[in-house]
Amino acid sequence: MANNTAQATQQPAKHFNLVRCVATCLLALIVLVGLAALINWLVIRPKRFVYTLENGSVQNFNLTDNHLNATFDFVLGAYNPSSKISVYYDHIEFTVTYEDQTLAFNTIDPFFQPHRNVTRVESKLEALNLALSPSTFKDLTIEKSSGxxxxxxxxxxxxxxxxxxxxxxxxxxxxxxxxxTLHFSWYKHFEKKPCEVEL
Incomplete structure (x- = not known):
């Protein structure tokens, strides 16, 4: 009878020791992963990428019967300040919108950007007989008259x-x-525009 009681007491103790061992191992693993991530961060020192729209223009802008024809040209400056990280841009899409309506869309060729590098990305987007909502057509007509x-x-x-x-x-x-802001007059200077980044 006494032996049965002793065995019953030992079984919960063994179970508790097993749980404590597993919990200790998990905690140690979490600490090691955290340390590895911290060391990687200290070695790599990631820095925020900076994107600036350096130039923009519009040509052949024509509004007729609620339709738009236009050619947009943009130059985006992509600055990678990191001394360790390089970037592959595998698929790139440019879109121009006005009052939540897409005016033009295009894709450009993939490229590779090394660390500590500024790459200028050029894109030409065309609106070809694009149907506009009446309100968008009216607002674009007013803006065109303003230059x-x-x-x-x-x-x-x-x-x-x-x-x-x-x-x-x-x-x-x-x-x-x-x-x-895109000017219809060629002699007006384009003002560079910092861009917001979501990654």
């Missing part, structure tokens, strides 16, 4: 990071350059 229009420029890209020989999985990069 300039304000548009939003969007860029979406699938990117991968490269550190040494290691390459990351794909991430989605979204860039928005808001309230970009």
């Amino acid at each position: 300039e229009i304000d548009v939003d420029v969007h860029l979406m890209s699938r990117i991968r990071f490269k550190v040494g020989t290691w390459k990351s999985n794909h991430h989605t990069l979204r860039i928005v350059c808001s309230s970009v």
Whole structure:
């Protein structure tokens, strides 16, 4: 009878020791992963990527019967300040919008950006007989008569990071350059526009 009681007492103790051992191992694993991430961060020292719309223009802007024809040209400056991280831009889409309506869309060729580098990305987007809502047509007509229009420029890209020989999985990069003023007069200077980044 006494032996049965002793065995019953030992079984919960063994179970508790097992749970404590598993919990200790998990905690140690979490600490090690955290330390590895911290060391990687200290070694790589990631820095925020900077994107600026350096130039923009519009040509052949024509509004007829609620339709638009126009050609937009943009130069986006992409600055990678990191000394360790390079970037693959595998798929890139440019979009021009006005009052939430897409005016033009285009894709550009993939490229690779090394660390500590400024790459200028050029894109030409065309609106070909694009149907506009009556309100958008009216507002664009008013803005054209003023000599300039304000548009939003969007860029979406699938990117991968490269550190040494290691390459990351794909991430989605979204860039928005808001309230970009495009002049119809060639002699008016384009003002550079900093862009917001979502990654």
